[in-house]
Every structure is written in C-alpha cells, then in structure tokens.
C-alpha cells in the first residue's frame with residue numbers, strides 16, 4: 612500500500628520528536644502493509660516554517676537511517692500545506708514541495724483549518740488550478756464546516772479539488788461525525804485516496820490496512836484497495852521512479 616500523507620520525519624513538526632520514535636513509526640507502517648510512504652510535514656507559516664529544501668534534507672537523511680535499520684519502507688517527500696495568505700508568496704519563492712502529478716498538473720496536499728473553510732478558499736483553489744496546481748484536500752471529513760454540512764465541501768470538488776480522507780476516520784478513531792462524513796464521501800465516490808496522517812505510535816499510528824478494510828464494507832474490496840494502491844501511486848509514481856532501480860539493471864551479472 613502507498614501512504615500519501617503521514618508525519619514520519621523526526622523533529623520537524625508535531626510528528627515523532629526523536630529518530631528512534633520515527634524509526635518505530637516507520638516499522639509500524641511496514642507491519643501494517645505500507646511499502647511506500649510520502650513524508651508530509653506541516654507547512655504552516657508562523658507555526659511550522661518548513662520549506663522544501665529543509666524537508667528534502669531531512670528526508671534524505673531519514674532514508675539512510677531506514678536502510679541502516681533494515682526497515683523496508685520506500686520514502687518520498689512532500690508537505691501538508693495549510694491554507695494561508697502566505698501560501699501564494701511561498702509558492703512564488705519555490706518553497707513548497709509538491710506531492711506529484713495529476714493530468715499534467717503538480718499536486719499540492721492542502722490542509723484547511725480544522726474549525727472551518729475560510730472565506731476566499733474557492734478563489735485560492737481557482738488561482739491554483741489556473742497555475743496548473745492540483746489541490747488534494749487533506750481529511751475534509753474532519754473539518755468542522757464539513758461536519759456541520761457536507762454540502763460545504765462540494766464547491767471545492769466542483770472546482771476540481773481531489774479529496775484524501777484519513778484511514779482512522781473510516782474506522783471511527785476521530786469520532787462518529789467524522790466517520791459518518793468519511794462514509795458519505797466514499798459513497799459519493801468523491802474520495803481520491805485514503806491515507807494514514809500518522810503522527811506517532813501511541814494514538815496516531817499508521818492504520819491503512821484497517822482503513823482499507825473499513826472502506827471495503829462501504830465501496831467493496833476492489834475499490835477500497837484502489838484507494839490505497841493504484842490511486843495514490845498514480846500521483847506519486849515519479850518520486851519513486853528516481854529512487855528505485857530499473858528492473859533491467861537490478862539483475863545484471865557482475866563481471
């Protein structure tokens with residue numbers, strides 16, 4: 612399975628605070644059946660001032676640590692980027708890492724504030740799409756406006772946003788209202804991918820297998836499986852094509 616959204620890198624946001632904890636979290640992901648994960652630390656100007664250079668450095672270092680620890684997790688990188696007035700400037704300064712590509716557009720994992728959908732979000736989405744940036748909205752089912760009224764997310768979908776829901780929402784880890792909204796979005800076929808949004812081993816572990824299993828009761832096994840394999844891989848394949856050796860060169864005889 613491919614986890615599009617998780618907080619795996621140590622000491623960069625509210626994910627693991629130490630290298631040991633990050634390695635334990637990665638090992639949990641592998642035990643859950645995750646083969647590929649995209650580390651998506653928060654970028655939230657004023658709170659988490661991360662940028663793509665810093666995330667790339669840490670990701671490269673963590674990749675080596677995973678290999679040294681013998682944890683077979685293929686790691687990519689992006690960020691979970693908060694809707695914020697600074698976003699346009701950060702994009703102009705090329706500070707924002709993208710998740711991958713979709714229909715010729717660069718994909719941005721975009722996080723709404725948990726409390727509401729800010730006024731002007733539709734304008735921001737339209738502005739991004741005009742610049743060939745494809746927003747993938749992180750966990751809309753946990754947003755309070757969406758919990759109050761599911762219709763509030765529909766304008767963003769109609770504009771062209773993709774939606775990523777959290778595995779733990781489908782299993783009920785985030786409460787009944789978020790579970791209900793996750794179920795509705797799955798039933799509406801509005802979900803592009805399921806991801807863990809894992810932060811730590813204790814109360815935010817990577818439970819993609821459980822999320823896929825819960826989703827299979829709503830949309831069927833085949834569709835649920837697509838939401839954790841082929842759908843996310845469609846976005847991020849290019850990240851991994853640089854990391855993984857081509858099959859033809861992997862088994863060449865040594866002379």
Ligand SMILES: [Fe+2]
Nearest residue numbers: 616618691808
């Ligand atoms: Fe997240």
